[in-house]
Amino acid sequence: MNDLKIEEYAQRLITQFVDHLPQLVLAVLLLFGGLWLIRMLMKGMGKAMQARNVDPSLTPFLKSMLGALLKVILIISVIQMIGIQTTSFIAVLGAAGLAIGMALSGTLQNFAGGVMLLIVKPFKVGDFIEAQGHSGTVHQIRIFNTILRTPDNKTVVLPNAPVSTGALVNYTTEAQRRVDLEFGIGYGDDIDLARATIQQVLDTEERILNDKPTQIVVAELADSSVNFKVRVWVENSNYWPVFFALQEAVKKAFDERGVSIPFPQMDVHVQGAN
Numbered sequence: 001m002n003d004l005k006i007e008e009y010a011q012r013l014i015t016q017f018v019d020h021l022p023q024l025v026l027a028v029l030l031l032f033g034g035l036w037l038i039r040m041l042m043k044g045m046g047k048a049m050q051a052r053n054v055d056p057s058l059t060p061f062l063k064s065m066l067g068a069l070l071k072v073i074l075i076i077s078v079i080q081m082i083g084i085q086t087t088s089f090i091a092v093l094g095a096a097g098l099a100i101g102m103a104l105s106g107t108l109q110n111f112a113g114g115v116m117l118l119i120v121k122p123f124k125v126g127d128f129i130e131a132q133g134h135s136g137t138v139h140q141i142r143i144f145n146t147i148l149r150t151p152d153n154k155t156v157v158l159p160n161a162p163v164s165t166g167a168l169v170n171y172t173t174e175a176q177r178r179v180d181l182e183f184g185i186g187y188g189d190d191i192d193l194a195r196a197t198i199q200q201v202l203d204t205e206e207r208i209l210n211d212k213p214t215q216i217v218v219a220e221l222a223d224s225s226v227n228f229k230v231r232v233w234v235e236n237s238n239y240w241p242v243f244f245a246l247q248e249a250v251k252k253a254f255d256e257r258g259v260s261i262p263f264p265q266m267d268v269h270v271q272g273a274n
Helices: 002-051 059-081 087-103 105-120 160-165 191-204 236-257
Strands: 128-131 134-141 145-149 155-159 168-170 176-185 215-221 226-235
Touching: 002 059, 105 134, 105 145, 105 160, 134 155, 145 160, 155 160, 176 191, 176 236, 191 215, 191 226, 191 236, 226 236
Parallel strands: none
Antiparallel strands: 128 134, 128 168, 134 145, 145 155, 176 226, 215 226
16 A cells, blocks of 8 residues: 555656656756856956946955846746745845845945945045045045045044045045145235245245246235235145245245234233222
8 A cells, every 4th residue: 555655656746747847947947047147247247347447346246246136036036937936935035135224224325335436436545535524545445434544644434325425525636736825914014025025935935836826915904913815836745845834934034024923912901909
């Protein structure tokens, strides 16, 4: 009796196998053909991203994510082809994805911000930027955060989401920058003498660009001083050296010409005791 049942079960299995053999063959062909097609798509994506000068650190990450997504879709299609119901599996997978997405919402936003920064490239490694209240030289651009190195050698880690969506100043993008300076003189000093003195200092500074306009103007009649605004153009790399050099040179020239630089003063009147 047992032998008859075993033979009956074997016969059923053989019958089912024969009935489903065409579907199994098509599923296997779909699996291997799909894997080959995914590899070709990944190669084409890599070449396209390289042609568009996408950051090298972003290319393998995006390729691996897209490849994994395509393989999951392929496997679900193969399973459906051989007759296995995947509705509940897809529902569970979707619920798990939703839960993970909600738990990692901040991380995913930083990831999206990192992708945008690496594609749009508002700055690159080595640029001096100001973002989110911090300024420094870009040391690294990662998928989730950007690393700045401040002038006093501090490390600042900025999440990419606010960096990609907030205001950002890149001081290194342009080859030339304007140096803005302000000098105050006393109301009793000669304005023309002060202007000529500043001009003489500017004429001796070789790092100032002569093909750009230079301005020396009276900008403000302040409470205790007449303030000059001085604007000159320099190469970006010379900004701070010229800024500091002109401050010192103008002070020394004013001292030599007898032009005073006022400073706040307070008169104190002491009344004698009755």
